[in-house]
Amino acid sequence: MAKALPSRSENYSEWYNELVKKADLAENSDVRGCMVIKPYGYSIWEKMQQDLDRRFKETGHTNAYFPLFIPKSYLSKEADHVEGFAKECAVVTHYRLKNAEDGSGVVVDPEAKLEDELIVRPTSETVIWNTYRKWIQSYRDLPILVNQWANVVRWEMRTRLFLRTAEFLWQEGHTAHATKDEAIAETKQMLDVYAEFAEDIMGVPVVKGVKTESERFAGALDTYCIEALMQDGKALQAGTSHFLGQNFAKAFDVKFADKDGKLDLVWGTSWGVSTRLMGALIMAHSDDEGLVLPPNLAPIQVVIVPIYKGEEQLAQVSEKALEIQSALRKRGISVKFDNRDTHRPGWKFAEYELKGVPVRLALGARDLENGTVEVARRDTKEKNTYQLENIDQIVADLLEAIQSNIYNKAKSYRDEHITKVDSYEEFKEVLEKKGGFVSAHWDGTKETEAKIKEETKATIRCIPLDNKLEDGVCIYSGKPSTQRVLFAKAY
Numbered sequence: 001m002a003k004a005l006p007s008r009s010e011n012y013s014e015w016y017n018e019l020v021k022k023a024d025l026a027e028n029s030d031v032r033g034c035m036v037i038k039p040y041g042y043s044i045w046e047k048m049q050q051d052l053d054r055r056f057k058e059t060g061h062t063n064a065y066f067p068l069f070i071p072k073s074y075l076s077k078e079a080d081h082v083e084g085f086a087k088e089c090a091v092v093t094h095y096r097l098k099n100a101e102d103g104s105g106v107v108v109d110p111e112a113k114l115e116d117e118l119i120v121r122p123t124s125e126t127v128i129w130n131t132y133r134k135w136i137q138s139y140r141d142l143p144i145l146v147n148q149w150a151n152v153v154r155w156e157m158r159t160r161l162f163l164r165t166a167e168f169l170w171q172e173g174h175t176a177h178a179t180k181d182e183a184i185a186e187t188k189q190m191l192d193v194y195a196e197f198a199e200d201i202m203g204v205p206v207v208k209g210v211k212t213e214s215e216r217f218a219g220a221l222d223t224y225c226i227e228a229l230m231q232d233g234k235a236l237q238a239g240t241s242h243f244l245g246q247n248f249a250k251a252f253d254v255k256f257a258d259k260d261g262k263l264d265l266v267w268g269t270s271w272g273v274s275t276r277l278m279g280a281l282i283m284a285h286s287d288d289e290g291l292v293l294p295p296n297l298a299p300i301q302v303v304i305v306p307i308y309k310g311e312e313q314l315a316q317v318s319e320k321a322l323e324i325q326s327a328l329r330k331r332g333i334s335v336k337f338d339n340r341d342t343h344r345p346g347w348k349f350a351e352y353e354l355k356g357v358p359v360r361l362a363l364g365a366r367d368l369e370n371g372t373v374e375v376a377r378r379d380t381k382e383k384n385t386y387q388l389e390n391i392d393q394i395v396a397d398l399l400e401a402i403q404s405n406i407y408n409k410a411k412s413y414r415d416e417h418i419t420k421v422d423s424y425e426e427f428k429e430v431l432e433k434k435g436g437f438v439s440a441h442w443d444g445t446k447e448t449e450a451k452i453k454e455e456t457k458a459t460i461r462c463i464p465l466d467n468k469l470e471d472g473v474c475i476y477s478g479k480p481s482t483q484r485v486l487f488a489k490a491y
Contacts, residue, residue, distance in 0.1 A: 084218020209462025233435020
């Protein structure tokens with residue numbers, strides 16, 4: 001397999017695009033702005049889904065499904081929400097096609113115009129809160145803790161595989177509560193769920209924070225987020241959790257009778273992560289040779305490649321390889337024994353390196369004589385020879401070490417790329433030469449935030465939740481500031 005990936009240092013963007021395609025994760029579709037997620041890429045997304053879904057259910061949530069189509073009139077009910085999504089909406093205006101009279105093909109039937117046009121789901125707050133109005137009458141009906149796995153459409157002009165496509169996959173949680181405190185606690189709880197998943201499963205360190213008013217979700221009172229740093233020094237928003245207050249309850253007249261019989265508006269949250277996490281996974285860990293996957297998400301955690309000459313050696317090596325495979329699978333480790341005779345071992349080594357398989361075992365006739373096996377780890381490219389006895393325990397321990405190493409390497413990079421600055425000149429210099437997160441004082445105004453974005457393309461990624469109060473002056477306006485925020489250029 002000819003890898004021929006561009007290097008990250010020469011062209012990070014091209015490296016990413018080529019890696020996604022060459023590693024068989026996804027490809028561009030003939031449908032403008034959309035992607036085809038290939039089986040290997042979808043296997044990684046499935047593992048993400050499974051782990052997140054388990055976490056959601058452990059925190060009391062259940063899955064449901066709501067319509068793909070949303071009446072246009074629903075979006076008119078919450079002013080900030082419609083303004084935030086209006087430019088990205090795909091609209092269904094007709095419900096029927098017919099054959100063209102000139103025989104040139106099918107055309108839209110002008111007689112089949114919808115009275116209330118339908119929006120293809122960009123997010124589901126409106127259709128879900130319209131439904132909640134029917135579900136909620138009393139405090140006994142609360143809380144509602146619902147999650148939906150679905151696809152959404154946001155009509156993007158400039159698309160990029162996994163990071164920004166017109167259609168993408170995600171989950172969206174939508175909860176309803178009797179009190180403000182319950183809703184805020186839910187919002188923060190789900191942010192913690194996302195952060196733990198990103199760090200423990202993806203191996204990606206994140207900063208937990210809250211968005212500025214300019215950056216928060218349309219229709220929310222507060223947006224909490226996890227921000228990750230990619231190897232090119234750009235930030236990527238990896239997940240968001242929104243405190244909606246009573247905005248959507250007010251828009252859709254969702255009220256409940258409390259214990260005293262008094263009617264009140266319901267408090268709401270929404271939270272979500274998407275296939276954008278695939279982009280984060282790739283860009284946080286991979287190298288110039290291909291993917292580097294954390295074992296917790298690798299579809300194939302171990303591959304066994306036989307080295308042999310002739311059918312007799314193949315039979316001997318295969319017998320031992322299948323023994324190893326069985327022992328590893330009993331430990332819950334996913335293993336592939338690649339005994340294809342259509343490719344040479346060197347080709348297979350390159351293929352599994354490109355696809356980020358964490359551990360590779362090479363087993364030949366000489367190894368059988370010596371009772372050994374060659375073990376290569378993808379993250380450090382180290383090769384060592386181990387005794388076949390207890391190889392299942394050795395590999396299990398190695399996978400844990402790889403998971404930790406991948407996270408620690410990403411964390412070291414992230415920590416080295418958080419830079420405090422106290423002047424605008426220093427701010428611009430760090431953005432240009434070093435990149436990463438820039439910790440700086442900001443005066444809290446939209447005007448200053450917009451000016452900095454316009455002049456540098458850097459945005460306030462978040463106000464970190466662990467911020468300490470610190471008197472200072474805004475790097476741009478010179479006005480007083482009580483805390484630092486994190487700026488970065490971002491995807």
